[in-house]
Amino acid sequence: MHTPRTSGRPDRAPDALFGLDELSTEPRIPSHAGPLFRDSEQARRMLSVREIHAEPAAAASPRGEQILARFPDADVFPISSHWRIPELHGNKGNAERWVRIKSTVLVLGEKKTLTVRPNGRSADWIAPGAANGCAMACAYCYVPRRKGYANPITVFTNIDRIIARLTRHVADQGPKSAPNQCDPSAWVYDIGENNDCSVDALISENTADLVRAFARWHTAKASFATKFVNPDLLLLEPRARTRIRFSLMPPDDSRLLDIRTSPVEQRIAAAGDFVEAGYEVHFNLSPVVIRPGWEQAWAQLLQHMDDVLPRTVKEQAAAEVIMLTHNRDLHDVNMAWHPRAEDAIWRPDLQQAKRSENGSWNVRYRNTTKAAAVETVRRLVRTHAPWLPIRYAF
Numbered sequence: 601m602h603t604p605r606t607s608g609r610p611d612r613a614p615d616a617l618f619g620l621d622e623l624s625t626e627p628r629i630p631s632h633a634g635p636l637f638r639d640s641e642q643a644r645r646m647l648s649v650r651e652i653h654a655e656p657a658a659a660a661s662p663r664g665e666q667i668l669a670r671f672p673d674a675d676v677f678p679i680s681s682h683w684r685i686p687e688l689h690g691n692k693g694n695a696e697r698w699v700r701i702k703s704t705v706l707v708l709g710e711k712k713t714l715t716v717r718p719n720g721r722s723a724d725w726i727a728p729g730a731a732n733g734c735a736m737a738c739a740y741c742y743v744p745r746r747k748g749y750a751n752p753i754t755v756f757t758n759i760d761r762i763i764a765r766l767t768r769h770v771a772d773q774g775p776k777s778a779p780n781q782c783d784p785s786a787w788v789y790d791i792g793e794n795n796d797c798s799v800d801a802l803i804s805e806n807t808a809d810l811v812r813a814f815a816r817w818h819t820a821k822a823s824f825a826t827k828f829v830n831p832d833l834l835l836l837e838p839r840a841r842t843r844i845r846f847s848l849m850p851p852d853d854s855r856l857l858d859i860r861t862s863p864v865e866q867r868i869a870a871a872g873d874f875v876e877a878g879y880e881v882h883f884n885l886s887p888v889v890i891r892p893g894w895e896q897a898w899a900q901l902l903q904h905m906d907d908v909l910p911r912t913v914k915e916q917a918a919a920e921v922i923m924l925t926h927n928r929d930l931h932d933v934n935m936a937w938h939p940r941a942e943d944a945i946w947r948p949d950l951q952q953a954k955r956s957e958n959g960s961w962n963v964r965y966r967n968t969t970k971a972a973a974v975e976t977v978r979r980l981v982r983t984h985a986p987w988l989p990i991r992y993a994f
């Protein structure tokens with residue numbers, strides 16, 4: 601049975617603007633805490649910043665200064681816009697180079713358009729992102745489609761304006777009047793549409809500031825999907841107002857497709873700690889990849905979750921199920937560096953193409969194939985993890 605962990609407390613308005621003086625300079629570290637994960641060797645393997653491309657205003661901002669101080673040995677290059685760095689973006693040809701760029705280069709910019717967009721699937725609203733780009737390199741990732749494949753993390757340093765925009769939006773909505781599949785009582789804001797907030801927390805306090813802001817708003821909840829376990833997030837105090845969605849797929853699929861991410865077993869093992877720290881923990885069963893033996897692999901994954909997850913996780917968990925989508929341009933790129941991944945995710949015998957708004961061809965499973973596969977996943981969840989409600993599947 602799914603038991604919401606939050607009260608909603610709809611009678612209270614959101615707090616006043618979240619001012620610059622309230623932004624974090626350091627994580628709040630309990631006295632028993634040891635060294636920060638972000639300073640560990642493991643974190644350095646994910647991200648070892650040597651080059652920072654910065655808009656002047658972003659570099660001069662309080663958040664920008666904090667980030668520059670955190671990476672004192674990095675070379676800093678001024679840029680006119682975080683959108684236009686030809687030597688970084690759009691590089692299709694050399695995957696080794698993109699991974700090097702993603703793990704050693706950082707971009708600092710200011711987010712100009714602070715739009716809160718309606719969603720209705722995973723979240724009620726998509727928040728203006730505090731970052732764009734990712735240090736990981738999943739073979740199916742849609743994030744690089746706009747900026748290019750070697751898309752390093754761009755951190756938006758005007759986090760104060762992003763949080764101020766959210767403050768106003770939360771206030772304008774008032775209490776949620778009716779439950780929906782996003783949440784029974786809180787307006788849910790996705791804060792990680794084009795980034796992974798757990799990795800972003802290795803760089804700056806943007807994720808921490810968002811978690812802290814939502815902890816003070818009693819009608820709203822932050823939500824982000826992640827494929828990376830960052831124990832530093834356990835030091836924050838989310839007070840059940842941040843939903844972390846660990847993305848899961850069978851470990852064999854993940855080893856083939858989820859390049860540079862935390863192992864699936866580690867993501868599952870972390871769930872109990874995150875609930876204990878005050879997060880709501882959900883699971884994204886995604887992307888579901890249809891390949892020989894996929895049903896058995898998903899059954900084993902769900903069985904493993906049932907075996908190892910503590911009751912505290914099961915009581916509050918819910919899932920999203922998302923079938924694989926792919927892209928023709930990305931397929932061509934992947935063929936040059938990771939053709940084995942394409943054996944699994946490029947299946948013209950099962951997929952159909954649809955031209956997207958930007959003119960590229962997106963690919964998804966044919967309607968009947970997809971409907972049957974979604975039904976199979978629902979059945980597997982009912983059988984092996986009956987405690988896991990599916991919020992939506994598509």
Ligand code: SF4
Pocket residue numbers: 733734735736737738740741742743794795796827861
């Ligand atoms: S973790 Fe998410 S954002 Fe990062 S490469 Fe993988 S799919 Fe893309």
